[in-house]
Amino acid sequence: MERKVAFLGPVGTFTEEAARFFFAGESVQYIPYSSIPDVLDAVDLEKAHYAVVPIENSIEGTVNLTMDHLIHQVDLPIIGELAYPISQHLMASLKLDFSQVKKVLSHPQAVAQCRHFLQRNLPHAEIEYTKSTAEAVRLVGENPTQPWAAIGNRLAQSIYPVHFLQEEIQDHSNNYTRFFIISRYKPVLQATDHEKTSILVTLPSDFPGALYQVLAAFAWRKINLSKIESRPTKTGLGNYHFIIDIDQQMDEVLLPGAFAEIEALGCQIRTLGSYPFYVKKAEVGSESC
């Protein structure tokens, strides 16, 4: 049976690029959805087998929409992660000088990755946020008489009737976005030395030093953590969950021991996934994980 992969559309997004890289060589059908919640709900409602969603960018940080939907709206495991290189380009239908561009359209993450470029070169242009970069490129292509430009990738430029005004406009060259692969199914994944486990920890209220003790449970076991982040629980000001990335896969001794110690403090732990991660190298022509 051909498996369905849901991604943030329309065709030509970075998420589509990442999905096609991740599932290269497998017989899958790619299905665009118009928002990140819709992508995750497609898997939750069993309309698709896999969701590919952006979770963090190296310049702009966490994609809160993805994180919050995963925490609050669905209960689906992370089964893989791909760090994918991101290059942003400015494109338009018309032949325009920067001074003639009245409006720049793109996804908020893409705009944020090019903030200094926009301030230096297009300070007068209005910014309009879209649901994805490809959506912005499509809109610019569909309005060929408007003095608009879009920020997006090469794939979108090859699909929609636009040309480059300026290539490589991100403010920092080492631009990467991490994508999660979310599913109730386990695909056949390429071997990797890199495994992670992500957990959501909810601290008991009125417990001074609780976070310190949570971290201590990992520290004295010499378990390495690669990320810790707080997100509001949405139950009131000052209430947070902590999302912790642990640098190893779920095992039978160390992690269960640490989790039991943390639960004994009165904390709740939800495992978001234990999964392999891959990095696509930025070099031209490099197609291997």
Ligand SMILES: O=C(O)C(=O)C[C@]1(C(=O)O)C=C[C@@H](O)C=C1
């Ligand atoms: O708009 C797109 O093309 C997306 O795939 C979304 C998204 C994001 O949300 O971070 C993905 C990668 C880039 O960092 C910019 C935008």
